[in-house]
Amino acid sequence: MNTKDLLHLGVPLGEPMRRATDFISRFVLGGGDKTRIEDEVRAILANPAAFVDDPLRSEFAKALRAAPPAARAEPVKYRQWGDGLEDEAVMQMEKACLLPVSVAGALMPDAHVGYGLPIGGVLATDNAVIPYAVGVDIACRMKMTVLDIPVNDLDRKQDRLAGAIGAETRFGVGAAFKQRREHDVMDADWSISPITKANKDRAASQLGTSGSGNHFVEFGLFTSHEKIHDLEPGTYLALLSHSGSRGTGAAVCDYYSKLAVKKHPELPKELQRLAWLSLDEEEGQEYWAAMELMGRYAAANHACIHKHIARNLGVQVRLDLENHHNFAWKERHVIGGVEREVIVHRKGATPADEGVLGIIPGSMASPGFVVRGKGNAASLNSASHGAGRVMSRTQAIKTFNWKDVNRFLKEKGITLISAGLDEVPMVYKNIREVMAAQRDLVKVVGQFDPKLVKMAPHGERPED
Numbered sequence: 001m002n003t004k005d006l007l008h009l010g011v012p013l014g015e016p017m018r019r020a021t022d023f024i025s026r027f028v029l030g031g032g033d034k035t036r037i038e039d040e041v042r043a044i045l046a047n048p049a050a051f052v053d054d055p056l057r058s059e060f061a062k063a064l065r066a067a068p069p070a071a072r073a074e075p076v077k078y079r080q081w082g083d084g085l086e087d088e089a090v091m092q093m094e095k096a097c098l099l100p101v102s103v104a105g106a107l108m109p110d111a112h113v114g115y116g117l118p119i120g121g122v123l124a125t126d127n128a129v130i131p132y133a134v135g136v137d138i139a140c141r142m143k144m145t146v147l148d149i150p151v152n153d154l155d156r157k158q159d160r161l162a163g164a165i166g167a168e169t170r171f172g173v174g175a176a177f178k179q180r181r182e183h184d185v186m187d188a189d190w191s192i193s194p195i196t197k198a199n200k201d202r203a204a205s206q207l208g209t210s211g212s213g214n215h216f217v218e219f220g221l222f223t224s225h226e227k228i229h230d231l232e233p234g235t236y237l238a239l240l241s242h243s244g245s246r247g248t249g250a251a252v253c254d255y256y257s258k259l260a261v262k263k264h265p266e267l268p269k270e271l272q273r274l275a276w277l278s279l280d281e282e283e284g285q286e287y288w289a290a291m292e293l294m295g296r297y298a299a300a301n302h303a304c305i306h307k308h309i310a311r312n313l314g315v316q317v318r319l320d321l322e323n324h325h326n327f328a329w330k331e332r333h334v335i336g337g338v339e340r341e342v343i344v345h346r347k348g349a350t351p352a353d354e355g356v357l358g359i360i361p362g363s364m365a366s367p368g369f370v371v372r373g374k375g376n377a378a379s380l381n382s383a384s385h386g387a388g389r390v391m392s393r394t395q396a397i398k399t400f401n402w403k404d405v406n407r408f409l410k411e412k413g414i415t416l417i418s419a420g421l422d423e424v425p426m427v428y429k430n431i432r433e434v435m436a437a438q439r440d441l442v443k444v445v446g447q448f449d450p451k452l453v454k455m456a457p458h459g460e461r462p463e464d
Contacts, residue, residue: 001037007094008074009038010045012067014268019063026056068266071100079378082109082437089118096121101128101276103335103342106379108349109437110388110429116273119348122382124333126342128276129284129291131257133345135326137211138252138291139298140244142359142385144370144448145306146222146319149237154219154451160313161219161452162417168308169217170209171418171456174247181208181308185293185300193290195255199248203297206246208304212456214386214423215243216364217305220450228357228370228445231319238319240368240448241305242361244326245294252294256287279343288328295327321370323358325350325385333380344380352376352383352442360442362387362431364419364453365412369435370446383441387431393422400424419455 001024003017011020023044024037032040044051044061051061075097080090089111096117097105104124111120116132123133153161170177186207190200210217222238224231245252260275261267263283267275277284302322310317328345335342350358354375360383361368368386375381391399397420405424409416412425435444 001041003091004094005038006041007098009041010073011041012064012268013095013098013270014067016060016063016067019060023057023060030056071098071267071271072102074098076102076104078105078107080107081379081384081441082111082434085109085111086113088113089120092116092118093121095270096123096133096274099125099130099271099274099276101125104333104380106349106382108379108382108384109434110348110384110386112389114347117345117347120384120388121345121347122349122380123345123347124335124342124380125276125345127279129279129288129328129343130274130276130345131253131260131287132273132275133347134253134291134328135347136250136253137244137326138249138294139324140242140326141298141302141322141324142240142242142361143302143306143322144222144238144240144319144359145310145317145321146231146236146238147310147313148316148318149313151221151235151237154221154237158415158452162415162454164309164312165217165219165417165452165454168208168312169305171215171454172212173456175209175211176205177208180204181304183207183300183304185296188293188296190293192293193252193286195252196248196290196293199251203246203248206248206301207297208301208308209246210241210243210301210305210456211246214455216419216453216455217241217309218364218450218453220448220452222370222446222448224370224446226445228321229319236318238448239306239309240359240361240450241302243298243301245298246301248297249294252287252290256283256290259283291328295324298324321357321359323350331381334377344382346382346385348385349382350385350442351381352379353381357445358383358442359448360384360386360431360435361448363425363428364416364423364450364455365409365414365425366428366431368431368448368450369444370448371442372445373442374440376441379441383438384434387428387434389427390429391427393427396422396424396427400426414450415452417452417454418457419453420457423455
């Protein structure tokens with residue numbers, strides 16, 4: 001019997017969970033009948049006072065009696081897409097569904113461990129927003145522009161294309177422009193939160209930059225399988241970018257997540273990173289306004305990157321697509337048979353309402369896909385945001401070397417301008433398997449094949 005089973009029986013997190021695990025271990029080692037474990041646990045849960053003097057069961061019983069009331073007797077229901085997900089990521093989803101404000105959830109096929117809510121986790125709450133269920137990199141997003149450039153320029157003018165990326169964005173922690181970019185997002189009201197107000201100058205200096213970790217800017221071939229807006233089916237040269245709200249977004253998350261923890265001292269340690277802010281309270285409204293501003297700011301970052309690269313190359317944009325995937329939305333969903341407004345957190349998940357276009361990238365050596373949502377209610381109208389990691393950054397650096405990676409990339413026809421070993425293709429799941437696992441969530445309408453890729457150079461600290 002594992003932690004997930006114990007949660008579903010109603011064992012609270014924290015000390016009761018630890019004592020339950022210890023009891024089971026000692027019960028089995030003492031020759032107890034394994035088939036009776038569930039009945040034993042149920043009996044102690046039903047009447048812990050009856051077991052406080054039992055040598056084998058007393059510590060578990062005492063922990064139950066001392067525990068604060070459980071958030072929920074058992075997690076709210078959620079559906080999982082994909083097989084073989086990390087046990088810890090699944091447990092993070094289980095724990096999120098124990099929150100008293102949680103009403104529904106979904107776990108995407110690219111899911112892996114994150115802070116609080118797993119990356120690839122979707123959680124609907126009742127009038128509450130959870131900073132760590134949005135994520136550190138608020139409004140991290142994708143943007144693709146199809147450019148009016150001959151596709152053979154990917155080979156003939158590769159240096160020119162690489163130069164445009166290098167000139168028109170910046171990578172790495174703290175990356176900024178000395179000659180600042182301009183965008184009307186900086187004319188917005190940055191005094192809506194003390195954190196956005198204090199970080200406005202920092203945000204202005206980082207406008208149009210790309211950050212670190214898995215953020216990238218790349219050229220590739222986009223093949224449209226059907227007409228998308230005014231773009232006819234065919235193969236085109238396209239620019240794809242992935243980044244978010246940079247240091248300011250991280251500062252917003254840090255401040256309001258700590259504030260949420262202080263407001264909920266009753267939460268066990270395992271749930272503290274899922275502390276929430278009520279939208280009926282000033283702090284919740286303040287975070288929501290800051291999150292919305294970070295959404296506009298992240299979009300502005302991408303807009304600057306794409307505008308300046310297109311201008312550098314002297315070309316026109318033929319198609320423009322984009323979407324957030326670290327955000328919270330006020331939406332109406334049917335919960336328990338009743339349609340109601342809920343707050344839907346998509347942490348590393350793509351909005352996939354019926355007919356809505358989105359972008360799901362793979363890795364630097366595997367395709368990404370433009371998709372059209374199917375509006376699957378069980379997923380809260382969501383889909384994956386990428387392939388999902390299968391290896392930690394630390395393990396990747398220990399496992400791989402550039403000699404072997406460069407040979408692999410050359411075989412795949414990929415030119416890598418810069419990146420860290422922790423972002424090599426082998427650390428990601430098979431994107432085609434991920435897409436196959438969510439056929440009921442999205443329809444693929446186009447494929448992007450990366451050819452010229454730039455990420456933060458090796459040694460840069462990742463931003464989540």
